[in-house]
Amino acid sequence: MSAPAIRISGRLHTGPKQHIADFDITLPSRCWSVLLGPSGVGKTSLLRLIAGLPCAANLVGKITAADGAPIASHRVAMMAQDDQLLPWASALDNTTICTRLRGENAQKERATTLLAQVGLSGLEHRKPAQLSAGQRQRVALARTLYEDRDIILLDEPFSALDVTTRQSVQDLAVRLLARRTVVLISHDPAEAIRLADAAWLITPAGITSCALPSTTIPRNAAAKETLGAHAALLNHMRVLFAGETPRCGA
Numbered sequence: 001m002s003a004p005a006i007r008i009s010g011r012l013h014t015g016p017k018q019h020i021a022d023f024d025i026t027l028p029s030r031c032w033s034v035l036l037g038p039s040g041v042g043k044t045s046l047l048r049l050i051a052g053l054p055c056a057a058n059l060v061g062k063i064t065a066a067d068g069a070p071i072a073s074h075r076v077a078m079m080a081q082d083d084q085l086l087p088w089a090s091a092l093d094n095t096t097i098c099t100r101l102r103g104e105n106a107q108k109e110r111a112t113t114l115l116a117q118v119g120l121s122g123l124e125h126r127k128p129a130q131l132s133a134g135q136r137q138r139v140a141l142a143r144t145l146y147e148d149r150d151i152i153l154l155d156e157p158f159s160a161l162d163v164t165t166r167q168s169v170q171d172l173a174v175r176l177l178a179r180r181t182v183v184l185i186s187h188d189p190a191e192a193i194r195l196a197d198a199a200w201l202i203t204p205a206g207i208t209s210c211a212l213p214s215t216t217i218p219r220n221a222a223a224k225e226t227l228g229a230h231a232a233l234l235n236h237m238r239v240l241f242a243g244e245t246p247r248c249g250a
């Protein structure tokens with residue numbers, strides 16, 4: 001497994017509209033990097049650019065892997081914000097769809113195990129319309145985990161899950177994606193503090209890193225340093241994203 005650090009530098013714009021001014025960040029190898037930012041700032045665009053997918057925004061700059069190799073599609077798995085499940089295929093067939101599209105044999109047993117691990121045991125043969133939004137999101141996550149790539153790009157992958165399912169699925173993802181370079185978009189500061197080895201705050205003015213506890217992920221949500229970091233990040237986001245005045249003691 002060769003999961004490289006990824007450096008992204010430049011500025012992001014759509015035509016004459018600038019989304020993010022000059023930035024230069026390195027998402028560390030074999031770590032979880034979390035991107036936080038207000039709606040519409042360009043987070044999904046950055047993820048799509050890393051994946052080499054078509055994108056309305058342009059990066060005037062570059063994206064490089066620290067190992068010098070191209071960030072080719074065989075190194076990347078991306079989970080989009082919407083589940084992108086095929087409506088006519090079962091949960092199991094959706095999980096293995098990329099393999100089948102490549103003309104490879106599907107590993108149905110491994111896919112079934114993944115579906116069970118995300119809590120969908122017994123629902124393997126249901127079609128997307130017979131699943132809840134949170135269940136569909138877990139099928140999409142299973143499909144991403146099934147791909148087993150070096151670079152994993154996750155666009156709000158836990159947003160539709162209830163709080164307890166979210167926590168157990170987050171723990172599973174951290175375990176199964178150990179040693180991968182993971183980039184996670186989140187709107188939730190608690191999730192960011194729990195899962196980030198590195199975190200970045202994105203605004204139109206640029207991208208800044210954010211302080212995190214020195215503990216390993218997934219962090220204990222109830223630990224004192226986790227709660228303190230959450231309060232500090234929330235305050236920081238209010239100031240940076242909404243222009244509020246900093247709150248003392250937060």
Ligand SMILES: Nc1ncnc2c1ncn2[C@@H]1O[C@H](COP(=O)(O)OP(=O)(O)OP(=O)(O)O)[C@@H](O)[C@H]1O
Binds near residue numbers: 014038040042044046
């Ligand atoms: N097809 C398009 N044509 C023109 N502009 C677009 C298009 N798609 C997105 N944009 C613009 O590009 C900008 C960045 O969008 P992007 O989806 O990357 O934002 P985001 O930070 O991921 O937002 P959110 O948190 O709401 O998902 C937005 O301001 C959006 O309006």
